[in-house]
Amino acid sequence: MDHFNKNVGSVSDLVMQYFEGIHNGDIEKLEGVFHPQALVVGDVKGVEYFKTVGQYIEGVKSRKSPKELGETFKMEIVSIEIINQTATVKARVPIFGYNYYDLLSLAMVDGKWIIVNKLLTHVND
Template sequence: MRPEPGWLAGRASRECALAKEVHAEAGVNEECDSMSDTNEVVELVQRYFDATWRGDVAQLRTVFDPRAIVAGEVNGQPYYKTIDEYLAGVASRKSPAERGEKAEMELLMLDVQHNIATAKLHVRMLGFNYYNYFSIMRQQDKWLVITKTLTNVQ
């Protein structure tokens, strides 16, 4: 099952509304100045989810900075790849969509501060139970993942 386009955007709006409510209760009058930034980062994560599920390397390339690294550990083994090495691996495998897997991807946390952001994702696919952490940076008015760290939790 393919993720619905824009399914994360509603979550970002709800988080902004909740933050405004909490700030109001604390007597702080604060708008969601970064709502546009948050929506842009949420769209980036959505593109990652969609491209990962479909195995779309060209779309994944639009998510990552060309100098990005992917690092972590999988089943106790260190994992470190350049973005080109990572994308070559994606290209050589059957995608979750091709395997008939349902989309099990969730944005767990998002923090956007000026030109940087951090996201925590939970991705279940291809027999793995990944937790991914993205370091994201706005460069020339475009948000890109500069580091993806990951682990498989059994």
Template sequence: MKTIVLTAFMLCFWQGIKAQPNTKMENQAAIAAITDAIENYYFKGIYEGDEILLGKIFHPGTLLFGDVKGEPYFKTIDLYLDGVKNRQSPKFSGKPFRGEIINIKVINSIAVAEVNVKMYDFNYRDLLSFHKFDGKWIIVNKMLTDLSK
């Protein structure tokens, strides 16, 4: 009888271990990948004015919405990248630039990153929506507001 009870307990215990999702490790890996994408493509592309590098982190259908100095802001990703290409980059302007990741929230194959970008006379707060495509985290929407006063 002891053997049956012990065997049943071990089977339940073993299945319980296997049934636990590994979401914490998955989220940590996703957060690390998104952090890398933000730092090495998003911030670096903005700072250097490299629209090709910056474009690698955006889905081709990405839309940008928000406000700049209290005025509504809307651009397609193509218009945004063209603006980055045709302006003087923060790197070559001699003005300070700072990108900071405030928070990243991951749920399955979607994520939202809250970042702060200080450049020129602006202090932008961006909400970047990510989706995982073919193992790569890509920005599918950008919302921004200018916190400068």
């Protein structure tokens, strides 16, 4: 059980870094939490969204961050499930007037957790 609790903390810490990267527009933080070959896939108000993590981070880099726009930090982890060296995280990411839900797939790579896939969708309130 201690091993599980340690992993939950490690996964939670990584997701908080991800949240901070998005909220603050911190590209280095985002590059540190994603595997370089990760994909970011989903839909935004019904429009398909399919990008490499490099394309996604470039988009974050070229926009004003939620922090710069004065948005309150409201991102939260909804659930974490860990099985061996893999984990899934369901997260709520309300930014830019959208109510995003992210489904993050994580793997233990070289002794640390990293996001290997991000699915996203917008849900109307």
